Amino acid sequence: MTLTVRVITPDKIVWDEVAEEIILPSSTGQLGILTGHAPLLTALNIGVLRVRPGKDWQSIAIMGGFAEVENNEVKVLVNGAEIGKNIDKEAAQQAYNQAQTNLDEANKGGDRRQVIKAQQAWRKARARYQAAGGSA
Numbered sequence: 001m002t003l004t005v006r007v008i009t010p011d012k013i014v015w016d017e018v019a020e021e022i023i024l025p026s027s028t029g030q031l032g033i034l035t036g037h038a039p040l041l042t043a044l045n046i047g048v049l050r051v052r053p054g055k056d057w058q059s060i061a062i063m064g065g066f067a068e069v070e071n072n073e074v075k076v077l078v079n080g081a082e083i084g085k086n087i088d089k090e091a092a093q094q095a096y097n098q099a100q101t102n103l104d105e106a107n108k109g110g111d112r113r114q115v116i117k118a119q120q121a122w123r124k125a126r127a128r129y130q131a132a133g134g135s136a
Helices: 089-109 112-131
Strands: 003-008 013-019 021-026 029-033 040-052 058-070 073-078 081-083
Touching: 003 021, 013 040, 013 081, 021 058, 040 073, 040 112, 058 112, 081 112, 089 112
Parallel strands: 003 073
Antiparallel strands: 003 013, 021 029, 021 040, 040 058, 058 073, 058 081
């Protein structure tokens, strides 16, 4: 048996295929889903969703949301998502490095709002870079 996996953003369906296994970046840690999984509703963090449609894993950068698992169907509703193989790795690395610099600067400044904003941008940049195959 397989899982039907759908990754949906407000403006498009990013992924709609069957898979053998999926790993979600839930708010409580990495969550593996196989066929026959118990029904579940979980919040998702900004991070990398990994899906295995066959032998090879595919990475999808997601920007937070929710996942529902029921009857071998996984519906992932997120604010934004991008398939890793479609991300320019060099550009993602540069964006990640810049986000790290901005976060370091914000931490020095002490303005709580700026720190939170910089942390959010850093998480998004890190997820994109990791999904593209980088090791951040």
